[in-house]
Amino acid sequence: MVRLDTDVVKDIFLELGADLCGIAPAQRFGEAPEGFRPTDIFGDCRSVIVFAKRLPAGPLFAASCIPYTRLNDLLMTRLDDVGYAASLELERLGAKAVAVPADDPSEYWEADRHYARGVLSLRHAGYLAGLGVLGRNTLLKSERFGNMIQLGAALVDVELEADPVASGEACPSDCSICLDACPQGALDGNTVDQKLCRPLSNYTSPRGYKLYKCWECRKACPDALGTR
Numbered sequence: 001m002v003r004l005d006t007d008v009v010k011d012i013f014l015e016l017g018a019d020l021c022g023i024a025p026a027q028r029f030g031e032a033p034e035g036f037r038p039t040d041i042f043g044d045c046r047s048v049i050v051f052a053k054r055l056p057a058g059p060l061f062a063a064s065c066i067p068y069t070r071l072n073d074l075l076m077t078r079l080d081d082v083g084y085a086a087s088l089e090l091e092r093l094g095a096k097a098v099a100v101p102a103d104d105p106s107e108y109w110e111a112d113r114h115y116a117r118g119v120l121s122l123r124h125a126g127y128l129a130g131l132g133v134l135g136r137n138t139l140l141k142s143e144r145f146g147n148m149i150q151l152g153a154a155l156v157d158v159e160l161e162a163d164p165v166a167s168g169e170a171c172p173s174d175c176s177i178c179l180d181a182c183p184q185g186a187l188d189g190n191t192v193d194q195k196l197c198r199p200l201s202n203y204t205s206p207r208g209y210k211l212y213k214c215w216e217c218r219k220a221c222p223d224a225l226g227t228r
């Protein structure tokens with residue numbers, strides 16, 4: 001098996017435009033559902049590299065959903081670009097890398113619950129790679145950028161130095177601001193009811209555009225913007 005320096009690997013992602021990068025060993029994913037663990041996706045996976053790009057906060061405060069929708073979509077493309085270019089660079093260094101899409105497509109779908117599951121849960125991967133903690137709004141909360149991040153990942157057949165999982169409570173015990181802010185009552189503190197959330201977070205306009213018409217759970221959190 002090829003050996004790579006962990007700092008060199010992280011620098012590849014950071015120089016390609018990632019704002020955060022962390023590493024989790026594949027064996028940390030034992031509690032993920034069967035079929036959705038890194039080694040289910042790529043049998044030779046030894047380490048999961050999780051990276052994040054920052055989402056500008058301005059669109060949270062816009063009256064129109066168009067800026068948020070467009071920036072979020074753009075960010076997903078940029079994350080996939082980072083995963084693509086980093087995979088080629090890792091391959092040049094002798095490793096095999098499988099980039100995980102930042103967003104769609106996904107295969108798993110429960111029609112009755114309108115429930116989709118990505119091939120790898122990026123927010124759990126981000127937690128396991130030390131990028132942050134999971135809030136009751138189900139978003140990953142990083143210290144620097146709060147929840148204003150989106151995530152990508154690459155599975156590699158190389159053992160890298162792991163980052164510690166972030167410690168500490170994600171949310172004050174008595175906080176339910178995000179749950180109360182959800183206009184659909186879709187949050188229960190552990191998960192989001194996708195059937196309730198989708199009509200707003202995955203709204204289809206009469207012309208067929210997919211629009212994010214709600215981000216209240218992200219915006220309402222007092223830690224939304226992090227320390228920057």
Ligand code: SF4
Binds near residue numbers: 183187198215217
């Ligand atoms: S995006 Fe909106 S509808 Fe969906 S969980 Fe968040 S606040 Fe609720």
Ligand code: SF4
Binds near residue numbers: 135175221223
């Ligand atoms: S609003 Fe409160 S409960 Fe919700 S994620 Fe933020 S700190 Fe946690």
